[in-house]
Each structure stands twice: as structure tokens, then as C-alpha cells.
Amino acid sequence: MDTEITLRVDGAAHPLTVDTRTTLLDALRERLRNTSPKKGCDHGQCGACTVLLDGRRVNSCLVLAVTVGDAEVTTSDGLAAGGQPHPLHRSFVERDAFQCGYCTPGQVCSAAGVIEEARAGWPSAVTADLTAADAELTDAEIRERMSGNLCRCAAYANIVPAVADVAQASGVRR
């Protein structure tokens, strides 16, 4: 069933026609030809499709495009403000935090979300003291918080320092 919507993606508004069945991921990839979010499972099980929706990381494969409304969608490509690489882009390359690169834009968006969640003081499943005033991004914390993004090449041990570098530079406790 076709519906007219306007998606706000990486700072630009895109009026488009979607099927009510169209997911945000497919709207981005198939309608807008935005190649940044990837499809790795289409069921919220791998994290390759992760984007920021009003700044929060979500699996775009499980969001119906018709429900997005005027929320701002940010892809990894959109994190490169004015064409300048985001610090996470630099750290992922510097730390070789990927191999095939297919899960990577999702990892980058997830990492951006992780850092914001830590700045907001959110705990994780490995946080010993749930009542702590702020969140520390130790290696164990990063591993747990990044576990919604599968990397079959298993660059995990490089993703951790790539996220840590930027977290530290952002003033998050390590």
C-alpha cells in the first residue's frame, strides 16, 4: 500500500513514496540508494543496518519507514559532517577495526550511540555498580555495549580500542 512520506536523512529531506511494508533500511538502500546502512540479516540479529534515529542507535531493518515521521536519520556517511571524517571514522581506519567493511558503518553508528549512552550515564550488563553516578567505558564495557553488532571477520579486538580512543577524547571515563 503506497504512502507518501518525507525522510530526513543526513541533513536532507527526501519526499518519497513507500509501501507501508517498506522498512527504514529498504527505504534508505532501495529508494534513496544510500549505501551506508547494510543489510546483514533483516531481522535485528546482526546490527549491520544500525543508524541513529534522533541520535539513538536502532536497527533500521525493524523500523517501518511510515513510522519514522520527522525524526532525523543519521547514517555513518552522515556522521562525516561537511565531508570531514568523524573521529570514529579515523579511529576505525587507524585501528584496522574492520576487514570486509560490510558491518562497519553499522559498527560506527553503534559506537557513536555507545559513547552518547555512556555520557548519559547509562549502565550495561557488565556494570558492577548500577547506581554509579556516571558510566565508565572500560574494554569490558565496550565489548558488551558493542555486542549488538556482529563482525564475521572478527575485528572485535580492534573495534574495542577504536571506540575507546574516541570515547576517551570525548571525555568519557575509561
Add this chain to the structure above:
Amino acid sequence: MTTVDRVVGAGIDRIDGPAKVRGTAPYAYEHDPGEPIAHVALVQSTVNRGRITQLDPTRAEAMAGVLAVLTPANAPRLSGDLASDLPVLQSLDVHYQGQVVAVVVAETSEVAKAAVGEVSVEYAAEPPDVRLAVDRPDLYAPEKIMAGYETDSVIGDVDGALAAAAVTVDATYETPTQHNNPIEMHTSMARWDGDQLTMWDANQGPHNIVNDLVAGFALDGGHQVRIISPYVGGAFGSKAFTHPNQMVAAMAARVVGRTVVLELTRQQMFSLVGHRTPTIQRVRLGADPEGRLSAISHEVVEHTSRVNEFAEQTATPTRVLYAAPNRRTTHRLARLDVPPPTIMRAPGETPGMFALESAMDELAHELGIDPVELRIRNEPTEDPERHIPWSSRSLVQCLRTGAERFGWAGRDLRPGVRTDGRWLVGTGVAAATYPARRRKADCRISVAGTPAGPARYVVEIDGSDIGTGAWTALTQIAADALGVGMGDVELRIGDSRLPFAGGAGGSTGLASWGSAIVLTARELRRRLEDEYGGQVPPDGVTVDGGVPGPSPHAQERSMHSFGAHFVEVRVDADTGEVRVPRATSVYAAGTIVNAKTARSQFLGGFCMGLSMALHEESVQDEVHGHYANHDLAEYHVATNADIGEIDIAWLDEDDPYVNELGLKGIGEIGITGAAAAVANGYWHATCKRIRDLPITPDKYFR
């Protein structure tokens, strides 16, 4: 030419990195064909063996947006020369569950997927025969096993030596079916311009795909097919060969007369693109009281499908790893109602080394000898079955260096005696090995002067970067071989229009493509010197070159890389949960081209082995015949939280025999032996020897 610093060996950032992290490097589905793309979806068999008795596409055909429904009744005829499961929609017979029985082409992916449910299919089916067992009466010995190895090897009197041995181990190990599951699903986007086929495709070697399309569509030759694959989202073997997706995409594009895309679903990745065969392996070792092996026997039972013979070379590492005068390796196959198996990272060595290296650990315990020391005592001075010298072999050094880095010295041999709170703690070791091979590869290098600045070198070869770092490493190799900076080299790979190269697989990529580049570059430099006085002529120069195949020393030297894994394993005493908080892996694999991407390759291989040890198993339902856990929520691969501190190191190793660069290939070695190291550490922590992977918490309660 001016002299520049050599870059081979340096840890160079990936040249494709900036585009990949932003998501702008185009993978198969992400190229712009210049017209609206039609979408292909698949109707798959729900039975394992039988025949389609009724297939009604009319409801699907009537749906708005559906462009075509292809069935065995109306699909284009493919040539009869296609093997395995490539003759898609050519018959009503069903040979495995998941076989493509109809194809929907529609304007949008939503319509295509919805239409799949509107195609009704009925079958006359037989019950699935999917259970692998050592006592099946239909086990058979294939003529050869993969990679050209002999099916069996028998040297000396194994049974006599085992009977006479002071200490023996006789144990059976099982590895389950596993699926490659690269994160990018297999995807093919196809377009016909007249009788010219263009396909943007996820594969690990465009040239590997061309011939099947030429054969299937009865084309005149490879010039009518162009496969474009500059970026590939992982593969691990499943994208090495043609699978039904490429045939279907080409067929659908021809029928609807426009560009189509077929992106498999994750669930379809469990039936249409191969898997690692399950294995049952009996290993028997005989040794004297000092641990010197007198006999090694490694007997393998594994499966293949009704439509292909895939004979995995599982016991072949046992033919090279340890010295023993009496030796036997065998491979037997059961032909089951399963999808065609294929290669998955270090096929053969990966399951085989789990069995052999577990058995060595069991033997060390029987003897009361440190398992590192046991391996060193059985170091062969030459290839123990071919009786030829090694091109280079540094296993002992890997074991010693790894033991040193890990802090192995003083390890208590006794299992089940260390705790940390509620954790049972142990450590394990295993060796790693993988053959070093070089394959045929062609290359073309062109140089042209630029108006202002240095000459620009275009290096063309149909190599492939599936995440290995080939984009970067080949550019490094070319820069050094040409004596220029990396910035002066433009590399072109991943396109079947480029000079021939075999796919990325078997750790042969850099050995083959890199050698081709080196030899072609040498020839270019010679011509520039001899014919142009060392100057680049105004019209430029183009040179074609390459390597013809295996190293000329391959028959007189045994060529393998080696390594050693050390792991700490923690098992929760109450729950059986397993953690591997730290590991050390040391490798000797000849020249390392890029220290940064190589480390990632070793790391990735080891972690896939850890994932195999603890998580991965495709469970085939014996009643319904399907893989019952066919998605990434239920087929578990390691997450970030499953990976601890991993120390990766490699030894300097100079091997003048393997190839022009002295490199042995590093894509596979990391996974070999890794699962055994984890299982050995698990035993050392718990006293429980888990001989059937994966080591999930339930097995703690046996």
C-alpha cells in the same frame, strides 16, 4: 625512477578504509545500473528429496507489481553442462531442501517477497536421509579428496605399532555442520545488453564465476560476461564458486529485459551457498613412554550431497604435522539429502586439526608430559609422508615463542585444580598449520607519464578483496616492485575484464597475485631500462605478465605455514558458561606484507576458531530435514563480548622456495588448531573432555 622506501612489511592503513567506514564503497547491490532495478525472490523446496507434483504460480502472477514467475515449466533452458546445484529450474526433481523451485521477479522487494508466499507447490517426497554415522553401510571412498590429495595414505604397519605402543589414545571427535555466514548475503545484480551479461556480484573471484555463466547460457566465451566485484562483504569460502543465485539473477534479467537484483535472505544462506560438512573423526595415537609417536591413525567420515561430491581433505594436516614411522589417514563419504557442501575457511585443516590436536593433548595427559614438549619431541625433520624437505618450517619456534609470551612455563599439568571464585580455570595449547600454494595469475601493468608530476602506474589483475586487505597489500607489493610510492600506483581488481586470476581462497591470494605483479613489474622495469633509457615514453608502456601456477619447487619442497595457539579458558562452575579471557597466537608464514592487516587476518582466523569451539552448529532436523536454527539469532557466532585480550605475533621467516615474495598466505592458518586449543583449555579447567563441538553450557552437565 627515484628510489623510495620499501613498503612491504609496513603496517599501512587500508586504502579502501575511508570509504568503507562511511559506507560509500559499493558492494554488489550498491552499484548504479542506470535504470530502475527489478527484485528477485525465491520459492524454495520444503522437502529434501522427491519431485514437484504441482506448482501453481497464477496467484503470484496476478499480483500488482509482479513482472514474472519462473518455474521449471517456463524458465529458460540452461546448457546441460552445469554441475552441482547450478541447473536451476531445469527439472521437477528435488535433491535438497531449500532448492529453488520457482523465482519471482517484481517491481519492488516488498512485492517480490510477498509473491513468494502465493506460489503453491506440492511434492511427492521421501523422508530425509540426513544423519551422518560411522556405521552407515553406504559410506564410500571418493576417488580423490579436495585440492588433489589422495583419499587415503598408509605408511608402515599402524595396527601393529598401536598394539605394541606403551601408551595409546583412541578417541572419536565430531564437528558439526557450520555455515560461512559472511555478513553481506550473497547478492547478484544482473543486466543483459543484447547477448552481453553484466553482473555486479558478491564473490571471491570474478573469474571463478564466468565459466559457469558461459556454460549455462551457452555463450560464445568469457568476453560476453562481465563480473564486477570490487568490494565484497566477507566470504570465508562460500563466495568462492558459483551458486544458484548467479544463475537465477542472469535468468531473471534475461526474462524481464532489465536489471534485476537477487539478494539472498539470511535464512537462504543456510541452504543455497554451501556449508562446512560435519565430520566424525577417529584418531589413534601410539607412543613410547617418552612421547615419541610410533603410530598415527586418522579416519574421517563426512558427508556430501546428492548433486555434488565434496570430499573435504580433513585428515591432510595429519600427514604433515608430526613424525611417526607408521601412519594412516582415510576419508569416507556419505551421500545425504543435504544441500551441496562447499569450502569454509581452511576446509579440511579446520575440523581435522580439532581432532588431531585434541588427541595430542589427550596423549600428553596419558604420558604426563607437557603438551608443548610432546609436540616438540615429535617434530619431523622432513615431510613425514612425502619424504622431502620443508621449504621452511618454524613450528617449534612458534611453540616456544608462544609459550614465552603467554607465560606457559610452570603450568600445572593436572586438570581441574584451579579456581578463581566460581570460575574453573585452565590453559590449552594447539598447533596450527596450513599449506602454502601459488596459483596461476596474469597481470597487466601500464605506465604513462603525467603532465606535471611522476609517472602513474596502473596495475590490473582480477584479484579480490573479501576483507583480506588485498587492495592495500597488492598496492604495497606493486609499489615496491616498481620502485615507486604507493600513491603512484593505481590498482584495479575485482572485475573479470581484468587479467585472469584465481579467487581469494586457500590463502593463495597474495602468493599468486602478488607474484604475478612482481614478475610483471620486473619486466616493465626491464623494458623501460632497455628500450627507453629508464624514462617513461610519451605514449606509455604496457606489459602483460604473470605466474603460470605452482612454485617450481612445489614438488621438491613441502610448503606449509605453521603456528601455535595458547589460551586461558574459564568455565563457570555452576552454569558451564565458557570464557576465553586471553590468548596468544604465534605464526610463521614467511613474509608479512602488511603488518596491520596481517594482524587482523590472524586475529580473525583465531576468533572464528574460537567461535567454532564455543558456538557454531547448524542443527539439521532429522524429521523435517531442514537447518532448524537458520538465522543469526540461533546460529551463534562470537560477539564482541566473547573475545578477550588476544596477543598476535609472528616470526621472521625467510622462505626462498614458496614464491617471488617469500609469503605463505595467512587467511586460513589462524583458524586451524584454534578450536582444539580452546577444548584443551576447557578440559584443563574442568576435567571434562568435550569431543563434539561446540562446547555449549549444556555439555557441562553431561
Add this chain to the structure above:
Amino acid sequence: MREFRYAAATDPAAAVALLAGEPSGAFLGGGTNLVDLMKLGVATPDVLVDVRTLTSREVTDAADGGLRIGAGVPNADLAADRRVRERYPVLAQALLAAASGQLRNRATTAGNLLQRTRCGYFTDVTRPCNKRSPGSGCGALRGLHRNHAVLGQTLDGPGTCVATQPSDMAVAMVALDAVVQVLGPDGARSIPIGELHRLPGDDASRDTTLRHGELVTAVDLPPMDMPSRYRKVRDRASFAFALVSVAAALRVEDGVVADVRLALGGVAHKPWRAAVAEGALRGRPATEESFAAAADAELAAATPLPGNGYKVPLARNVVVRTLLELTGGLA
């Protein structure tokens, strides 16, 4: 995915009225489970009424000292809520042990409560499943059931079902005696959470006692003054459903169990309130022996399948361990 109409409503009452006239319609919350099931063809609603932003996204203090959780509160926000972290750690831990950061950002409180089983026969429309297709059988019974139920299954007849309820949050809420607030075509009602989920009985198709058109609007947590915790055992270190989980709260006075709450996840078609164990523990010494005896008493009713017998000793061990940790007996 089957075609459907997408409908937005202005408030919960309007949404309820809208769905009341749509027998094959469904409410859409975060979509993390429903959209997944629609892609698989398991859920085939012909109209989706979007309630994600209709119900409250706030956690508010209740007059009795408890909390009211709006049905639209995302799991991530609930886990991060300071009052939840301080007063209901069992709930924060259950939420944080579930799914992934991305899913928790999107999944809502009501949607989490109502998520459906991950049984692979339920999610595959080509397989028999009495829950998805009543009367078709239960594929898991003789198939893959390593992670299926050991308590309260229906093992024969038309209701045969060995699936588990997958929510971690619900297990914690059951231990907390939460109350689910519901708005339906016939008005509002309150459901003690222990009565929300049901065993398969003779109708595996119904996961809960909700009637068509009823909308969860809030979950109330009564005051809680006992230490509590959640322990989840899974196949990998993160991002996996529970093999077994335990939600526990314990108050010990003079070495004796004064009060205890115990619920198990991953073992049954609903969050399993371990009432037998609780009864066996009250007034008993807070020792490992008592905890083990209580766990054994609860699990005596287990009817494990050939492939999941490990869950019985596993559940026992996790109950004992979690209670010991709550006594401070284990670091």
C-alpha cells in the same frame, strides 16, 4: 510480508476503538518483534495501529512508593532510570541482559512483555507449530529443542507446545509482583503480571490472557525494599536468549529467610514464578542447603525433553548461586 494499512491514532482510547473494529489488526509498538514476525509471515495483520508514541514514555512515582512505567517507555530508558537502578536492580539487570543496545532503544515496555517465542518452528511457516497454526503439531518436540521448556509444557494433544517465553524483563516483573494496566474496548482493567502470561494448556496459540483489542498502557511496580538481582545464562557472552535465567529478591533476618521472590526464565511458556521454592524457603535458614532443597522442590515438577535435561541442574545451580549472592555469601 502481507500488505497492511497503517493507522495512527490520536490517543490510546482512539487506538483501542480503532482496533476493536479490526479483527485481524494489531497494535504496533517498537516493532522489534512484530515487524520481524511480519517479515517471516508469522504475523499477518491487515492493519497496524501505531501506538508507540501514544502511550506514556515516562516513568513516574506512584503514591504507594512504587513506580508506574508507561507502556511506551523504551527498554533502554527503563534500564537507565535511576529509581529502577536503585530500587529494582533485578529489573535493570534483566533489561540490560536482553537483546542489544539498538533493540533496547526501540523496544517498548508493553512490546517486550508481549514478545512471542523464538522457537524456530514457530518462526518458520513451513514447519508444524500449534502456536502459529493450531492443529499442525509441534516440530520442536522431536526436533531442535535444546533451548525449550522443561516446566509446564503440553506434551500431547492439540495444544502440544514446548516453547519458552523469551522476555527477560517479564521474568523480573513477575518476581516484583508487577501489575499490568490494560485499556480495552470494555474499559480499563488491571492484571497481576503472574496472570498475564499463560501455559500452553490446550491452546498454544494464546501467549497471554489479553483479549483482542486490549492495549497495555502501563506497568505498575509495587514498592520493593529487598535486595534483588537477575542472572541470565546464555550460549554466548552477550546478545542471546536465556538458556535459564533467575530473578530473585531476598530478605534475611537473623540468618532466616524473612521474604523471598523467585522467578525463572527460559524454562516455560511463561515466566515461571517459583512459588514452591518460595514457600519452602520462608522461615528457613538462609543457607546453601536450604536454597538447594527449595530449588529441587520447585524443579521436581520438571518434565525435560531428550535434548534439554541440562536445564534442570542448570536452573537449580543458578537459583542457589543467585540466592547465595543475595545473602552476600558469594562475592
